[in-house]
Amino acid sequence: MKAGKAKAQGEEGLRQSMSWLHTWAGLIFGWVLFAMFLTGTLAFFRPEITSxxxxxxxxxxxxxxxxxxxxxxxxxxxxxxxxxxxxxxxxNREPLIQMLYQVAKPKPGERGFVRxxxxxxxxxxxxxxxxxxxxFFYRFHFELETxxxxxxxxxxxxxMFMLVAIISGIITHKKIFTDFFTFRPKKGGQRAWxxxxxxxxxxxxxxxLMITFSGLVLFMIMLxxxxxQAVYENPRQYTDEVFKSFKITPPLNQPAPLVQIAPLVAQAQDHWQGRVGRVTVNNPGDAGATVxxxxDAADGVSYGRLAPYMRFDGVTxxxxxxxxDLSATVQTAGVITGLHLGLFAEPLLRWFYFLVSLAGTGMVGTGLVLWIAKRRQKARPGDxxxxxxxxxxxxLNAGTIAGVVFGVAAFFLANRLLPAEMxxxxxxxxRAFFSAWGLSLVYAFLFQRRKWQDLLAIAAASLALVPVVxxxxxxRHLGVSLPAGDWVMAGFDLTCLASAALFGWMARKAARARKAPAKASAKARAERPAAKTVSPQVAQAPAAQAASSHVVYEPRGDTP
Structure with a gap:
C-alpha cells in the first residue's frame, strides 16, 4: 500500500509540475501564438483571399x-x-499564370526578381x-512581419513553447477525454472557461500536435x-543535393535558342499521369540552359520542393x-511539410483544416482567459x-484576442476603401491591420471595465461591414456572386458574416458578465435591512459556518 501511495503521490507531483509548465509556457508567448494561429488559419485560403x-x-x-x-x-x-x-x-484555386524572373543585372541592393x-x-x-x-497572412504566420x-x-x-504547452497539457489533464464531453457554459467563471x-x-x-511539430520541421535547417555545417563546406551544396529541382545550373556563355517548353510539359504529365506544378528555366538563351x-503539390501530400521532378536540356x-521514387527520408520530410501547408487539400478537407485550426486559435485564447479566471479566484485583497x-x-488578452480580429477586418476594409490606383x-x-491592433491594446488599458464588451463588439461590427462595403x-457582391455561383467571393462574404455573428454573441456574453457583479452587489445591499430583524444569536452560527465552508468570489472586470 505504501508503494501504491508513493506512486500516486509521484504521479500527482508530476502533474503539478506539468501544470506549472503548461501555464507559463502557454502564457509567455500566448499573445504571439494567438496571432500566429489566426493568420495561419486564414493562410489555408491564401489564393482565395487574394482573389x-x-x-x-x-x-x-x-x-x-x-x-x-x-x-x-x-x-x-x-x-x-x-x-x-x-x-x-x-x-482551379489560382486561375492566372504566375511568373517570376530574375534579371541579369539587378540594381544595387536588390535581388532583381520581377513578378x-x-x-x-x-x-x-x-x-x-x-x-x-x-x-500577408501567410508571411506573418511565420515571420511576424519582422x-x-x-x-x-x-x-x-x-x-517550441506551444509544443511544450501541448505535451504538458496532455500530462496534466488525467481526465482530458472525459472532460471533452463535459461542457458547462452556464456555470460561468473558471469552470466554464x-x-x-x-x-x-x-x-x-x-x-x-501535427501542425506545431511540422512548423518546427519547416525551419529545421535554420534551427x-x-x-x-559538419558535412558540407558550402550550404549551397546541401540545397542542391536535397532540393534537386531547385538546383542552379551554370551557364556556358554561348548563345543558343531555348527549346519549346510546352511539349516537355506534355511529356512529363504523361509520365506522371498528373499535373506539372512548376517550371524552372535556368539560363534561357544560353547553351547551358536547363528546364x-x-x-504539382496538389497531386500528393508531399510538398513541391520535395516532389518528383524531371530535368531537360534547354536547347535540345x-x-x-x-x-x-523519392527516398524514405525525403518522403517523410516532404509529407511532414506538406501536412503543415495543406496544399494538397481539396475544398472539404481544406475547410476541415480551417475549422480545426480555428479551434486551435480558440484553444490559445481560452487558455489566456483561463489564466485570469484562476488568478482572480486566488487573488488576495490589497495585493x-x-x-x-x-x-x-x-x-493584453482583450487587446490581442479582439484586436487581431479587428485588425484582420481593417485589412480587408482598407483594401476596398483605399483608391485602387493609390x-x-x-x-x-x-498599416491598417497593425493600427487596429495597436488601438485595441490602448483601449484595453484605458477602459478596463468595458474593454471586452466594446472590443468584441467593434470586431463584430467591422467584420459585418466587410461584405457591406x-x-x-x-x-461582385452577394447579390451577384451567389446566383452566379462565384463561391470565392460569396464564400468570403458569408464567412465574414458568420464570424461577425460569433463575435457579436461573445460581446453580448461579455456585457452580461460585466453586469452580473453589479446586480449581485445591488441584491446584497437590498437584503441587508432584512437581516437586522434577525437576532444576533440566530445569525451568528450560520454566518460562521458559511465563512468556514467557502469563500465568496465576486467577479471583476468584464471578461466574458
Whole structure:
C-alpha cells in the first residue's frame, strides 16, 4: 500500500509540475501564438483571399501545356536575358499564370526578381490593385512581419513553447477525454472557461500536435544547422543535393535558342499521369540552359520542393535527370511539410483544416482567459502586485484576442476603401491591420471595465461591414456572386458574416458578465435591512459556518 501511495503521490507531483509548465509556457508567448494561429488559419485560403482582394481580375484556368506556351512567348519578349524563369501554370484555386524572373543585372541592393501574372486566355499581363492579399497572412504566420531572420526565430521559439504547452497539457489533464464531453457554459467563471479550453484542445489534439511539430520541421535547417555545417563546406551544396529541382545550373556563355517548353510539359504529365506544378528555366538563351519540371503539390501530400521532378536540356530538349521514387527520408520530410501547408487539400478537407485550426486559435485564447479566471479566484485583497499583473494580462488578452480580429477586418476594409490606383496601397493595408491592433491594446488599458464588451463588439461590427462595403465598392457582391455561383467571393462574404455573428454573441456574453457583479452587489445591499430583524444569536452560527465552508468570489472586470 505504501508503494501504491508513493506512486500516486509521484504521479500527482508530476502533474503539478506539468501544470506549472503548461501555464507559463502557454502564457509567455500566448499573445504571439494567438496571432500566429489566426493568420495561419486564414493562410489555408491564401489564393482565395487574394482573389477577393483583387475583384477586377476574373479568369478561368487553362491546361498547363497551353499556359506554359503563352508564358514562354511573353518571357521571350520581355525577359530574354534573365538568369532564371519560374512559371506556375494555372489551377482551379489560382486561375492566372504566375511568373517570376530574375534579371541579369539587378540594381544595387536588390535581388532583381520581377513578378508577373498573365491572363491564361489572351496571354496579356494582368494588373489589379496593389495588395499583398492572402500572402500577408501567410508571411506573418511565420515571420511576424519582422526582418529576416529574426521574425522566423521568434515564430520558431513561440512554436517550441506551444509544443511544450501541448505535451504538458496532455500530462496534466488525467481526465482530458472525459472532460471533452463535459461542457458547462452556464456555470460561468473558471469552470466554464476550463471546459471550453478542454473541448477546443481535445477536439483537434492530433492536428494541434501535427501542425506545431511540422512548423518546427519547416525551419529545421535554420534551427539545427550543425549537422549540415559538419558535412558540407558550402550550404549551397546541401540545397542542391536535397532540393534537386531547385538546383542552379551554370551557364556556358554561348548563345543558343531555348527549346519549346510546352511539349516537355506534355511529356512529363504523361509520365506522371498528373499535373506539372512548376517550371524552372535556368539560363534561357544560353547553351547551358536547363528546364526543370516539378509535379504539382496538389497531386500528393508531399510538398513541391520535395516532389518528383524531371530535368531537360534547354536547347535540345533531351532528358537529363529526374526522380520519381523519392527516398524514405525525403518522403517523410516532404509529407511532414506538406501536412503543415495543406496544399494538397481539396475544398472539404481544406475547410476541415480551417475549422480545426480555428479551434486551435480558440484553444490559445481560452487558455489566456483561463489564466485570469484562476488568478482572480486566488487573488488576495490589497495585493498591489497581483492586481497589476491581472490588469496587465487581461488588457493584453482583450487587446490581442479582439484586436487581431479587428485588425484582420481593417485589412480587408482598407483594401476596398483605399483608391485602387493609390501608390503603395499594399503598405497602407498592412498599416491598417497593425493600427487596429495597436488601438485595441490602448483601449484595453484605458477602459478596463468595458474593454471586452466594446472590443468584441467593434470586431463584430467591422467584420459585418466587410461584405457591406464590398457591395458598395464592387459589382461582385452577394447579390451577384451567389446566383452566379462565384463561391470565392460569396464564400468570403458569408464567412465574414458568420464570424461577425460569433463575435457579436461573445460581446453580448461579455456585457452580461460585466453586469452580473453589479446586480449581485445591488441584491446584497437590498437584503441587508432584512437581516437586522434577525437576532444576533440566530445569525451568528450560520454566518460562521458559511465563512468556514467557502469563500465568496465576486467577479471583476468584464471578461466574458
Amino acid at each position: 477577393w482582394m483583387q475583384p477586377e481580375i476574373q479568369a478561368r484556368p487553362t491546361p498547363a501545356v497551353q499556359a506554359v506556351d503563352l508564358a514562354q512567348r511573353y518571357l521571350n519578349e520581355h525577359a530574354p536575358d534573365a538568369k532564371r524563369w519560374f512559371i506556375t501554370p494555372p489551377s 508577373v501574372k498573365l491572363d491564361p486566355v489572351s496571354g496579356q499581363a494582368v494588373t489589379g490593385r496593389e495588395t499583398r492579399g492572402g500572402d 526582418a529576416f531572420p529574426w521574425g522566423r526565430w521568434l515564430a520558431s521559439i513561440a512554436g 476550463m471546459d471550453g479550453h478542454n473541448v477546443l484542445s481535445v477536439l483537434g489534439l492530433p492536428f494541434h 539545427m544547422p550543425a549537422g549540415i 526543370t519540371l516539378v509535379r 530538349g533531351a532528358f537529363q535527370e529526374g526522380e520519381d 498591489v502586485r497581483e492586481a497589476f499583473s491581472l490588469r496587465l494580462v487581461d488588457g 501608390p503603395g496601397r499594399q503598405v497602407w493595408e498592412v 464590398n457591395a458598395f465598392t464592387t459589382s
